Amino acid sequence: MEQIDDIDLQLLNILHDNSKYTVKELAKMVNLSPSPVFERIKRLENNGYIKKYIALLDAEKLNRGFIVFCNIKLKQHDRNIGNQFVSDIMKIEEVVECYNISGDYDFLMKVSAKDMKHYQDFVFNKLGSVESIGSTQSTFVMSEIKNMYG
Amino acid sequence: MEQIDDIDLQLLNILHDNSKYTVKELAKMVNLSPSPVFERIKRLENNGYIKKYIALLDAEKLNRGFIVFCNIKLKQHDRNIGNQFVSDIMKIEEVVECYNISGDYDFLMKVSAKDMKHYQDFVFNKLGSVESIGSTQSTFVMSEIKNMYG
């Protein structure tokens, strides 16, 4: 695996914050000409340092500004139950992130809803029909303080 | 505030997953010519539906694949302590997300480190010097199941 240098790291940090700079602009920022910057970015893409480029959307405007962290305990801890849970959760659009975690609970999900009413509906109707779930515990987000991706 | 239609929504969903499509490609996907697609995207940007465009990086390759959710209780619940905490946390690069939450703890942080050793160093040396923190509780991520941004 190729090694990356300081200029690569600069480019990654810049693009992580704003991927719309032109190569000419990037070149000026890192004191190079456009060609090597273009080649460096292609190399970083091909070597997997850059996974993809995405647009960040305004959750509030799209009626998804109500964030809840939802802890999940499975009914039992066998592979089938676990696989079933993962498979079910992947289909639920309100679940934007999900992690298998240490501690009292098995999974931590980040859920994105319009409001409390929507979240309640999500818990009753969506989670309610996921057979593998034993219990849940909701932690509500009152405000977002920091988000390096937002 | 302008209203968005189904095609706008399609464009948002596509760009949220991959912002590198050309307008020509997008036009084909939504069965329009490039011009109206271009104008729609500009409108979505100007109206704030699209906040920004970013590159997603490979955390593992950048030595940041060890994820921990860290719950925080403040020493006291007055405005000064709270503001001091927020100000301190914004400067710590390992903290990639932070939320003010309901429940037993005051804040939930997502922390990104190289490994357990790095995380330990983060807790001792970085969090350890944030005066406003009363107590912490760490939940370790064993695996990422779903991430609509990753």
Next chain:
DNA sequence: TTCTAAATTAGAATAAAATTCTTTAAATAC
């Protein structure tokens, strides 16, 4: 140090994409 080879860069040339503009069509109001 000096030579050689490999890698990197700069700058020009080309291809492709974004962006603008004008015309046409469609939808809505009157």
Next chain:
DNA sequence: GTATTTAAAGAATTTTATTCTAATTTAGAA
């Protein structure tokens, strides 16, 4: 039904991405 507004298509233009070649730098060996 006509007028008016809005949205779309297609062509023209500008900008950017991408490729190519030559020059420079770097690293290693003699």
